[in-house]
Amino acid sequence: MNLTVINRHRVMRSILILVLMFYMSVQAQEIVTENGIRYIENSHSIQGGSSGIELKYIRTYGGLDAEDESEILYYPRDLVVDKDNNLYIMDIKGPHVVTYNKNGQFVRKFGRKGQGPGEFGAPRGLGIDSLGQLYVSEWLARFVNVFSPTGQNIMRLYPDATLDFPDFEVMRSGNLICGTKEFPNYLLEGEIHKEPVMEIYSQAGDCLKRFGELVHFKDISMTKTGNSVFFVLDKHDNIYVTYRFQNRIEKYLSDGTHIMTISRKLNYKISLKAKIKLRIRKNGIVYGYGNPIMNVVSCGIAVDKKNRIWVMTFSRQPEYEKFCEVADDQCNYANLEVYQSDGVLIRKIALEDNFEPNNHCVFIHGDRLFLLNSNDVSVKEYRIIN
Secondary structure (H helix, E strand, O other): OOHHHHHHHHHHHHHHHHHHHHHHHHHOEEEEEEOOEEEEEEOOOOOOOOOOOEEEEEEEEEOOOOOOHHHOOOOEEEEEEOOOOOEEEEEOOOOEEEEEOOOOOEEEEEOOEOOOOOOEOOEEEEEEOOOOOEEEEEOOOOEEEEEOOOOOEEEEEOOOOOOOOOOEEEOOOOOEEEEOOOOOOOOOOOOOOOOOOEEEEOOOOOEEEEEOOOOOOOOHHHHHHHOOEEEEEOOOOOEEEEEOOOOOEEEEOOOOOEEEEEEEOOOOOOOOOOOOEEEEOOOOOEEEEEOOOOOOOEEEEEEOOOOOEEEEEEOOOOOEEEOOEEOOOOOOOEEEEEEOOOOOEEEEEEOOOOOOOOOOOEEEEOOEEEEEEOOOOEEEEEEEEO
């Protein structure tokens, strides 16, 4: 057999392999479009790193080994990055906002416990607008304070949202978007949970849009908790939502139009039959209530500069001590999933053994990825490769 024939056979074999790989990749997803919404079910697991996406460790902020007072973080809960690549971390147990420059060097911190100008009562969320102004939500008081990058108090916003307001994003227009969280909502028989999943508010406090379809749990009092979300905006203000207790990732346009829903294969069940925990006196009067232990699916979402969707998820269910609180001896259960902009799952990245996710714990700015680790009270920065 001459070289020409051999080379032709090699080319034909390579083409055959490529065709088979394409066929297998197509079969790994079930995709349908209904009423303008694209539904993608990623039915097969993705193994290895064939996508070429990797994370390169850069540095750690805070952590148990931090010695200098300026390096200590007590409870990092949220973060933003400005156009100059300065990093701002909301430390809710300071409570203060800590600033680092693009090289990871400490710059300043502002805020302290109190109710006066520049002080925080119960801070939760941190946002940033196109001018670089910082927005801090006060959970119990249900308002948002606006600060300059150096910590000068600029104004106070009163969104008067029907939703709990610990987490939010600032849109390019200056409007604020917020989503429902897992705080329990005890309902009597016959009552219906009517709150939406997402709301958009003007800075004047007017509700501009409510959207998001609820999944109703068997116990009606669990509907609010069961539909709690994490969400993020891309550079065009498209809205990406992942559900903490559901196998559901969604994309909306900036006006709230639903255009995509993603699901994937899970190794555990969704807690649709979870029941609210009532505290009942001997006379039968309910005096309190709380959430039961539920299987967590997601705890964070981010979008990179290539519009790939990154979701923090659980590869298996660890043991829980109580609602969303993982037992101390648990490890090796957190994964980062990476989806193409069209919703196809292309990569799973297993995180280090001592990583413990909590709240919204994955953030991306450009090619910089940040993970909030509850286990050692740190923020770790990585570079996204490819």
